[in-house]
Amino acid sequence: QVQLQESGPGLVRPSETLSLTCAVSGYSISSGYYWGWIRQPPGKGLEWIGYIYHSGSTFYNPSLKSRVTISVDTSKNQFSLRLSSVTAADTAVYYCARLRPASIGSYPDYWGQATLVTVSS
Amino acid sequence: EIVLTQSPGTLSLSPGERATLSCRASQSVSSNYLAWYQQKLGQAPRLLIYGASSRAAGIPDRFSGSGSGTDFTLTISRLEPEDFAVYYCQQYGSSHLTFGGGTKVEIK
Numbered sequence: 001q002v003q004l005q006e007s008g009p010g011l012v013r014p015s016e017t018l019s020l021t022c023a024v025s026g027y028s029i030s031s032g033y034y035w036g037w038i039r040q041p042p043g044k045g046l047e048w049i050g051y052i053y054h055s056g057s058t059f060y061n062p063s064l065k066s067r068v069t070i071s072v073d074t075s076k077n078q079f080s081l082r083l084s085s086v087t088a089a090d091t092a093v094y095y096c097a098r099l100r101p102a103s104i105g106s107y108p109d110y111w112g113q114a115t116l117v118t119v120s121s
Numbered sequence: 122e123i124v125l126t127q128s129p130g131t132l133s134l135s136p137g138e139r140a141t142l143s144c145r146a147s148q149s150v151s152s153n154y155l156a157w158y159q160q161k162l163g164q165a166p167r168l169l170i171y172g173a174s175s176r177a178a179g180i181p182d183r184f185s186g187s188g189s190g191t192d193f194t195l196t197i198s199r200l201e202p203e204d205f206a207v208y209y210c211q212q213y214g215s216s217h218l219t220f221g222g223g224t225k226v227e228i229k
């Protein structure tokens with residue numbers, strides 16, 4: 001059974017960088033699929049942030065692209081998110097997910113339990 | 122960017138009734154690459170449907186998806202108590218993934 005677990009600070013100061021890690025168990029990242037991040041502001045809908053292939057190829061939401069970096073560490077079977085210059089608008093529950101690739105995009109089939117990140121001074 | 126509009130925003134129904142949820146895209150979704158998710162309060166979304174009409178593993182057959190192009194539908198044939206939740210559609214017909222705003226199915 002594939003399991004994903006997010007970890008990282010729950011509080012980030014404005015203008016600083018949000019950093020989260022997702023540990024994967026039950027499946028080797030090197031075996032395939034995309035690995036990505038999705039967020040959900042309190043009481044709102046879902047927003048795709050980006051995803052990465054085990055080879056390192058990345059796809060980012062254009063609205064966040066200038067601030068986002070997703071990386072993968074196959075030796076630890078985990079991947080990470082960095083979001084720079086955060087503001088209160090980045091306060092959200094952050095999910096990591098495994099995404100099943102299609103010929104163009106992809107869709108999440110396994111999700112982590114999420115972690116709440118609050119941006120506040 | 123493909124914008125997905127879900128309607129209605131809230132659906133008030135009783136257990137045993139049929140639920141019909143709509144997801145409309147601002148442009149045609151390539152290859153009908155449309156997925157549906159169920160999210161309960163405080164939980165991660167769960168994949169229900171992919172490819173517009175294929176049920177994910179372990180999903181009961183009372184859930185069905187249909188549609189093509191710009192208009193898609195999720196139908197729950199007979200609502201069970203555990204089906205009251207928020208439902209989201211998501212398109213993956215472009216590398217820029219987008220989600221709809223969600224439909225809440227609540228107990229009447």
